Amino acid sequence: MEIPRRQALIAGAAAIACIIALxxxxxxxxxxxxxxxFLLVLGVFVLAPLLPAIVSLFTANPLRAVGACLLFAPWLVFAYYVDCVRPYQGGGASMIYVAVLLWGTPCAIVGALLTGPVMRLFGLSVAPRR
Known part of the structure; x- marks a missing residue:
């Protein structure tokens, strides 16, 4: 099944917007x-892991941005859990966003790289550029 390029771009941009909303x-x-x-944190800790998704929007398969965001989002959920849900366990300042940066970036890269083969496995493709 071929997905129209415009819809793939919209889905990729929506995935990035969901990460920013998260x-x-x-x-x-x-x-x-x-x-x-918020803008400072977004630029320092979230922009680097979002770069694979942003770059994916300009490739032949913009849906790779969705894969990158899907594997990066759990790190933001984990950061929320560590800092806001789990009771404080002492030990100083939280360093969870360093983990978001250091582990979220490779996860986003892997998500972007695996989206193409997974789509081919299910018989999906994106329409070529005109």
Whole structure:
């Protein structure tokens, strides 16, 4: 089955928007960040893991952005759990966003790389550029 390129681009952009919304939820619900602090955290800790998804939008298969976001999102959920749900266990400042950066980036790369073969396995393809 061939997916129209426009729909693939919209799905990839929506996946990236969902990641940004997830980080916005973390910033507002847990950390009570201002808009400036949210943008700073987004640029420092979330932009690098989102780069594979952003680059994927400009490839032959924009749906790779969805795969990158699917494997990166659990790291943001884990950061929320560690800092906001789990009781504080002492030991100083939280370093969970360092893990988000260091482990989320390779996960996003793997997600982007595996999306193509998985799509071919299920007989899916994206229409070529015009």
């Amino acid at each position: 980080q916005a939820f973390n910033s507002v619900a847990c950390y009570e960040h201002t808009l400036l602090t």
